[in-house]
Amino acid sequence: MNTHQKHGFWHRYFFSLDHKDIGFQYMLTIFFMVAIGGFFAYVFRMHLAFPDMEVPLFGLVTNTDYNMLITNHGLIMMMWLALGMLLAVAGNYLIPILIGTDDMAFPKLNKLSYWFFLISVILMVTSFFLPKGGVRGGWTMYPPLSVGDFGYNTPYATFSDRFFSSNSFVLLAIVFEFTALLMGGVNFFVTTLNKRAKGMTLMKMPLVVWMINIASVLFMFSVGPLVAGTFMLLLDINVGTGFYDPYRGGDPLLWEHLFWFFGHPEVYVILLPPLGILAEVISVNSRKPLFGYKFILTMTLIAAVLSMMVWAHHQFVSGIDPRAATVFSIFTIIISFPFAGIILAYIATMWYGKLRFNLPMKWAVGSVVLFTLLGGFTGLHLGASVFDIYAHDTSFVVAHFHYTLFPTVIFGSFAGIYYWFNKFSGRELNKTLGNLHFWLTFIFFNGFAFPLFLLGLAGQQRRVANYSQIEFLMQDPLPLYRQIATISAVILILTQFIFLFNFIWSLLKGKKVSTDNPWEANTLEWQTSSPPPHGNFKTYPIVYHGPYEYNIPDRDTDFTPQNEK
Amino acid sequence: MNIFPENASSYGAEIDFIFWLITIVVAVAGVVVLFLVLYPIFNRKKDYTKEQRYLKGDNFKQLRWIYLGIVLLAIADFSFLFKEESTWTKIEETLPNKDLHIAVIGRQWMWEFVYPGPDGKLYTDDDVKAINQLHIPVNATVHMDIQAYDVIHSVFIPNARFKQDALPGRSITRWVKMTKTGEYPLTCAEICGIAHANMKATITVESEEDFNKTIAKLYKE
Amino acid sequence: MKNSSKKITWRQIPQARLAVWALIAGEFAIFGGLIVLYILNRLKYESWGEMAQHTNVIAGTINTFVLLTSSFFVVKAHEAAVHKDKQKIKLWIWLTIACAFMFLGIKTYEYTHEIMHGFTLPGNALLAEGKTVEVMYWSFYYTMTGLHGLHVIAGALALFFVMRKVTKTEENYHHIEAAGLYWHMVDIVWIFLFPLIYLIH
């Protein structure tokens, strides 16, 4: 059975071809990255609230440090945490087992994809230690600045100066990461289409499989032009071409377009997998079929297509044609309709249900509430181009995207981790610690992010190292808001150690699970042993039911495993 | 409520109005959503029959409430969209007749303001330059050619609800009309390097005569 | 057997081919993005036409011919794979790889000539002449053809390894088609690059 346990550490964590091991490798790597990203957040948050203080564990934060910290925080969180956690970890771990097959279609490609990811992580981390320090131009890397010190003005910089700069390294890291995710995406796509268990029609697949696949395909198409653009930026930096240099026929606006052409679909690439996870969790814990499976799917597809037509809402005031901005504004507002449909369908699933308000469910409900009320709805504020004139590049935007990203990425991942922990470890997480973790995270996340709205409305720009020189931002009560945000953020980050402890401790010493199907769920992963053996199933399941058939009227139990007649 | 900085431009109030309009719309929607989520959570004990629970939402009849929600949201959205777009047209797509034409140029890390000299034309030899100090007459429509030398900057005047990125290689003309005299901050809102945080200027809005005096003084220097 | 237009459903499509199709769609987005950028800039700067006259149209024409022919060879290899004829598979694939080498050889010749004339990637010589905008034409030229050249190399390698595998050990004949698909993709990209870069003055 457990063939992998015969192999040593290196085998399991480096050369394994098993999709579950690869998923786990991804997860550990990402935890490592998140620790860096979270630490950076701690440092610059402290600096913002207490500008003159030496930050414990870091020291005095200079302007350069600050720019470097936020840039890498943004990059790590978006590219390595969000994309990685949701496409790579969720996709790798969940897809084969949820569709009832033994492994990915191309296990070797899968391994290769993890290695590329690892290379990208190594490049990213080395970039901090290069002579000139990490990247500092904001995670969006708008060109004339990101071409940086090797810019169009210093043709005499040597090639090695240019190449061994953090700018080149980070761009290369991003290219590697995209390649890794593209390989993963192709793999998911083929696996889902070709390797489903007998009887598992497309409409009987759990929604999360759909969501991850839609996200992968969306990623694949939207990233194409940016890959080309990244090569061009690399050439600008290393060879001295002028693709983005206005004085040589180039145009910095071009990069903004390419970046956001990917960047906006990216946020939906990030959003869809957690929505899938929420669908699983909410349906199981409401003991009800997911309300409107096909409806949700249709809405998702509509949103995916629409998401390619709204990118310039990040550029309303960047000098694009104002008439085009009108069009983008309208599409931006329109894209909220499909999401309204999805969210309302999730909520409808909970109605008339026999709710189990357990840990995964708490994360799921928290995610829906926060994402909708403060994330999605403020998206509408920003989507209104006129208000965006004022709000663009203020803390209002920062608050908006933390309220969309945190509930989806972090809450969604935690919902997933708490839900599937029993499965992949064969042990249980401690519930008390889990509850503590949830409530502290919930409260202090709000404590951190909500003041940013108020600061943003008061006109506080983002990416500013030191507000103390800008008088109008030092009027009461703005410094107080900043301190509240900081203190909450620090507690929020510390709270994560509770989770970390719980996770490691339970993984090694936790209570062994007593049953393979603790949530009484229908989907296939719960119909095999925990943790699943290599190859996932002893005999291949044959699927008879949809994934969400709870409370079928003439049955004794309130759940019906997919592979049960 | 003054969660915004004091408004001092002719169109600032309209932008604030849009904000409140959207906020009210989404607050109403938010209360509805919150109720919808919390009700089943606090009503967990109630026992429904299996038939009641086995709701798959695969036909229009069951989905009708959701469609209704989307339609309501659509109506609300479009109601503010029209207002919003007409304001946008007014602010960004049209240029009212100008009283003064200046250039605002961002460079690492200061703002350069160029006024037309005595000949009243910009981009001639007698232009007047000022660093980090912008003077404009009150109640005058000012056209600004926004430009940058090195990297992207962004002109942000919170009190005027004015923001425009300054791109190297491009000149983008926007207008503003200040309605109150006083001194207002102007900051840079796009990261532009080490001293991005310090890249700020002051706008002094003054009466016509004061303004002319200032320019004359600057020209002499 | 010829022209039997038997359609297959997506459940039947072999994994390798499905993966290559997905890959091709992804590559289309990358190259397509680059080509879109080129076209837009081309529309903006009329003076690029003048630069296009400095390309070696004859070499480009020969190269197009070479690639088209190689596409034909690959498809013949696929036909041989259908008949499980290992000898013929080898023959056609080797011919294709020979074409790849020829293409790369001619490309190298072109590159050296252009670089000798001062049309380099950063284009310092042109910059010195004050032709600031024209430099970008050459930047695009090298980026697009260079990226394409890398794909030619990758495609040739893929064909080589697949051929070895199919003829020596595993008899997964349909892998020939999958690799061939990738090669056709490289050809299609060139079909667009050639006129856009060389022909429009």
Place this chain on the structure above:
Amino acid sequence: MSAQHTPPPGLEHEVLVPQDPDYHGHPNYLKIYISLLILFAITVFASLIHSPLLVFIVVFVISIVKASMVLLYFMHLKWEPKLIWLLLGLALMTLLFLIIGLYPDVVPITRYLIPKP
């Protein structure tokens, strides 16, 4: 190798995936090849016209025809399931959006004013 586990029973349907590559039609490849060459020749001669715009249009249209011939016959897209069409269609749609969105900001050059300081 850890990948070596025999597929348990129940996976028979997997055998549906044909090992035999001959499950779609085969056009006459030589014919296609020759017509491609002819189109190619037309392209080269068309480029001698002295009107860049006309050349652009003619050449581009021919390129599309050529590309779709390669796609349809050499790559057997004609016999592929709709799914593949969808995939390629989506890629083209992306590019369409990109070109429409970028056009107003890239092509008109009237907003360029200032020379390098």
